[in-house]
Amino acid sequence: MDNSTRYDRLLERYRNGDLNRRTFLGLIGAAGAAYGLQTPFARQARAQSVSQVRFDGWGGVVSEAFRQHAFDPYTAATGINVVDGTFSGGDEYLAQVRSSQEGEYNIAHLSGVFDYARYVNFGLTVELNTANIPNMELVMDALTAAYRRVTPEYLSAVPYNYGTTGLAYNRKYISDEEMKEKGASILIDEAYKGKIGGWSDWRTRIWYGALQTGQDPNAIADMEAVWDAIRSHRDLALKYWGSGAELMSLLAEEEIYVTEGWSGRIAAMQAEGHDIGYYDPPNGFGWQECLFVIKGSPVEACEELLNFMLAPETSIAVAEGQMYPPALDGTKVDLGATIPTLPAYDPTGTLDALTFADPAYWNGNEAEWSETFSRVQRGF
Amino acid sequence: MSIERREARQPWILLSPALGAVALLLFVPLMFIVVYSFWLRSATGADTVGFHLDNWQKALSDPFYRYILLNTLKIAAITTLLCALLGYPAAYFIARSKGNKMILLLLLMLPFWISYIIRTMSWINILGASGAVNTALMSLGVISSPIQMLYNEAAVILGLIHFLLPFMVLNVYVSLEGIDTNLEDAATSLGATRWQSFLQVTLPLSLPGLAAGGLLCFVLGAGTYITPLVLGGPRDAMFANLVFEAIITQLNWPLGSALSLLLLAVLGALVAIYNRYLGMAQLAKGLG
Structure with a gap:
């Protein structure tokens, strides 16, 4: 007998007056609790026949x-x-x-x-x-x-x-030549204060900090210099974005002129007709x-x-x-x-x-760097 | 069983489903968080089970957490004060209006029908570089380039006021509604101006509602993390953002647990102080 038949029979007994309301509700409640308790184990048992x-x-x-x-x-x-x-x-x-x-x-x-x-x-x-x-x-x-x-x-x-996380820039304000000349350092260029963005991801911030200080992102020798570069970027940036949609919105609305960006998202903006350039600097983040x-x-x-x-x-x-x-x-x-x-x-x-x-290298430093970035981001 | 004993048991029997739900859904998870706060995060990210005070020591002694906590309390206090200043006149107007009170209350509740995140994000379309305000000012020739209004602490406070103002208005409104208007008439008949009757009769009597609204605004404001995330700049963060980062970004659940318990303790202390001097009854009226 399946469960629905049991419930139908129970309901019928209740309607016929064979069960009082308290007993009926108690049995339904007990059935619900039993189902809740057995579900995790039943899932294991059903694992042999995959349905989804x-x-x-x-x-x-x-x-x-x-x-x-x-x-x-x-x-x-x-x-x-x-x-x-x-x-x-x-x-x-x-x-x-x-x-x-x-x-x-x-x-x-x-x-x-x-x-x-x-x-x-x-x-x-x-x-x-x-x-x-x-x-x-x-x-x-x-x-x-x-x-x-x-x-x-x-x-x-x-x-x-x-894909890559390269440099995305508004061509109305930044030329291709300027971008190639400045590379990752454009993100700490005082000339664009308040018009710079950046991903809130600690790995990307450290990667670009390494590029800005001329270091190999996979073998950073001077971490303090990287934190200083991140502090400079933080003080010049308008906003750290947290999603691709926010990245596209900030660039499209001209809230920011330059940021790192995900290659696919920038390509999508270009396909929509936005005059946004994309440049992978040497050692760009693949x-x-x-x-x-x-x-x-x-x-x-x-x-x-x-x-x-x-x-x-x-x-x-x-x-x-x-x-x-x-x-x-x-x-x-x-x-x-x-x-x-x-x-x-x-x-x-x-x-x-x-x-x-x-x-x-990156996972080995994750615990320390992700926590330190949280502090640096907030002015420490 | 005697009637007295049965009667003594009855309230507990009736309360048991609610108490059971509170125990299972609130107390037990809270205990999990308490236990977690004494564990440690290993270098690989996995948790190290044990009894360690490191997270608590860090949360309580690290100037970084103290700074963010104080900043959070400051932002919540400013927001609460502004909500009170803006909310009181609105509540007074609704309480004293005749005929259209229900429509005004409905309008007050209307924002709750829209997601809090969407309401917060709507400010981007209003105050953004190409938002409504900048576009209007530029088309009127008042400014030549957009004014930067977003992504700072002021924008965070504005977003919080938008979120919390209805809570303040409702609490003050409930309090004002309970005041007998004959008292104001009596004051004016005894020679007080309307302003004096408001200051000396209405305002003191409505203070419990104002305090209840203030408590709600403060606690909800201090616990938010979406608003600084959407409307804040790189530096803007509230304590809940640190909890989110510890648990989600850094996968440091033990530290995140300690931080969340610290915030809970601070806000709990505030509620306890409120309860000691004003009681929770007014808050229940406002929420009801």
Whole structure:
């Protein structure tokens, strides 16, 4: 007898006067409590027959592209539903995952190799069988190698796209020549006081502080000089932005003339007709994103979904939507006409031109630097 | 069981669902936070279980946290004062208006129908470089380039006033509504001007409402983090922003727990002082 039949029978007995109201409500309450208590265990028991997979990403056009080109065909082929959620930042998402039960979150569109390493440190990985993801063959080796350096024995994610955090500037006030001449130092140029922006992310602030003081961002020798550069930027900046939408709004409304910006977002602004320039200074901040399978997930179902998501038609559609180049190797796959025009695109498939954050170096300093940045930001 | 014993048990039986809910949803999570505050964050981000006073020592002795806490209290105090100055006349006008009182009260409640974040962000369209005010002033030829009105402490206070003013108006209104208008008439019949009757009769009698509104505005204002995030500049932060950063950005839940408990203790002390001298009854009336 299923639960609804039990409740119907109970209701019928109550209506017939066989049960008094207090007993009826007591039994319903007890049934509710029992259901609440058994649910976490029932979820484990049901894990063998997967009916849905949860995917969390950045939302917007990316989600739409995933829905159309990956999730719906995947559901049609496997009968497994994909529930897609969104998050506004990787840190916030990791906090959610840490406080959730295993299996609640399955696949996440994560940023940076350092994020991959953080999930590894928290023991949130699974071991993917890449033989179940044949489209991995089409991915650039350079991107996969970055994850293999963190987990040499296995992979818990597949690379998906990459981009840069370069300098975005309003061409009405700043010429291309001036930008090339000043590079990262333009963010601490007194001439633009009150018209400078910056991402509130501590890594980006330190990375650009390193560039402004002529240091290698992956081997900073003089950290005090970097903090001083961050203080200078803080005093000249109008606003630290916290999301891509805020970045675009500040530039479009001319609240700020120059800031760092995400290559895809700036490309989107350019496509909308805004006269915003984009420049990757030497040692500019390159990053790669992955599709990470979280511990407790139904691994085989996730592997199948990852394969759908890595299929060239899906990858290219998503890349064109979010304006970040896909992880697919241009020397192995025809990426069409649009992808090669995207900022940061590497036709060689080696990514030698981009500088990525060394995850061991940055994660090793995360605790100290993120806290110190919080103080420096507030005038200390 | 005697009737007396049964009667003595009855209130507790009736209260037990509410007490159970408070215990499960408030007390137990709070205890988790208390326990967390004695743990430590390891270098890799994972928590180290144990009994350590490091987070508390840091939260209580570090001048950085003291500075942000005092700044938070300062911003909350300024906001509360301005809410009182702006809210009292509005509440007085509603309380003394005839006929359209319900419409005015409805208008007062209207902002609550819109998300607080959206209401806060609306100031960007009003005070931004290409917002309504700058556009109007430039088209009238008053200014040649936009005035910078956003992303500073004044903008944060403005956003907080926008958020908190209805709470002040409602509390003062409830208090004014409870005052017998015959008292004002009696004062004027005894020779007091209207201003004197207001100062010596109405204002003192409405002070509990003003204090309740002030307490609500202060506590809610001191605990906010969205407003400085949206309308503040790089330096502008309130204590709740540090809690958010410790827990979300730095993944330092133990320190974030200690900081959140510190803020809770400071605001709790304020509520206790209010309760000692004015009682919570007025606050309940205003909220009701």
